[in-house]
Amino acid sequence: xxxxxxxxxxxxxxxxxxxxxxxxMLKKSGEEENFYVDSAATSTEEIGNSVHYGTRNKLKQMNxxxxxxxxxxxxKQDYEKFDYIIAMEERNIIDIERIVGKDIKGKIYKLLDxxxxxxxxxxxxxxxxxxxxxxxIVQGLNxxxxxxxxxx
Numbered sequence: 267x268x269x270x271x272x273x274x275x276x277x278x279x280x281x282x283x284x285x286x287x288x289x290x291m292l293k294k295s296g297e298e299e300n301f302y303v304d305s306a307a308t309s310t311e312e313i314g315n316s317v318h319y320g321t322r323n324k325l326k327q328m329n330x331x332x333x334x335x336x337x338x339x340x341x342k343q344d345y346e347k348f349d350y351i352i353a354m355e356e357r358n359i360i361d362i363e364r365i366v367g368k369d370i371k372g373k374i375y376k377l378l379d380x381x382x383x384x385x386x387x388x389x390x391x392x393x394x395x396x397x398x399x400x401x402x403i404v405q406g407l408n409x410x411x412x413x414x415x416x417x418x
Contacts, residue, residue, distance in 0.1 A: 268414070269302045271348040272377070273358050277307030277337035278318040279390050280354040284377060284403045286325055286332045291407060304348075306340040308361035313337050320396040328400070342366050345373065352377050352410070355386035378402060380409030 270288065274281040285305040292298040307313070315337045316322075325332050345351065345366035351374045353359045359374055378385050387406070390399040 267300060267302055268350070269348045270304075270350045270352065271340070271344055272303075272305040272352050272354070273308060273340055273362055274305075274354040275307060275309050275358065275361075275389060276312035276315075276391065277305055277339075278312045278315055279321050279396075280387055280399060280403065281305035281307070282317045282332060282335050282337075283321045283325065283396075283399060284352070284354070284407065285335075286330050287328075287400070287403055288407050288410075290328075290330045291411065295411075305335075306338050306344065308340060308358055308365065310339055313339055318391065320390055320394070321399075324396040324400050340365055345371075349373065350375060350410075352406075355389070357386075377406035377410065380407075380413050381405045382409070 272281040272284040282305050285303055289303050292301050317332050317335050322332055340362060351362060353362060353376050356376065359376060362374055363369060378387060387399060387402045390396045
């Protein structure tokens with residue numbers, strides 16, 4: 267089983283969007299039983315809060331269910347538990363390593379590093395552009411799926 271953790275600042279916008287879009291992709295491809303997928307935050311600001319309404323609305327528009335997600339913070343134990351820890355932006359990687367320690371096993375990635383155009387995914391909490399965030403996440407996830415298919 268491949269274990270994937272998506273991480274952003276608050277775990278209410280980008281990382282849960284990536285989590286639920288990826289789960290939807292896996293379900294549609296018939297591969298969901300081969301994966302364990304979750305998401306987490308680097309900060310404590312939103313712990314226990316639900317998915318942001320902008321993310322929830324975008325996922326609903328795309329017919330993707332996001333359930334009863336509650337924001338949580340990444341832990342040191344997550345580093346051992348997950349095979350891939352995928353951040354939304356460079357700042358997240360810095361914060362992840364501050365929490366879990368140095369990435370000595372090479373598990374930490376930035377989502378759009380799997381795409382043809384590596385860059386950060388802007389935080390829609392600040393930009394208000396959940397459509398752009400969704401498009402960037404889908405682009406990164408498509409690249410991640412290609413990467414996984416080559417690796418296995």
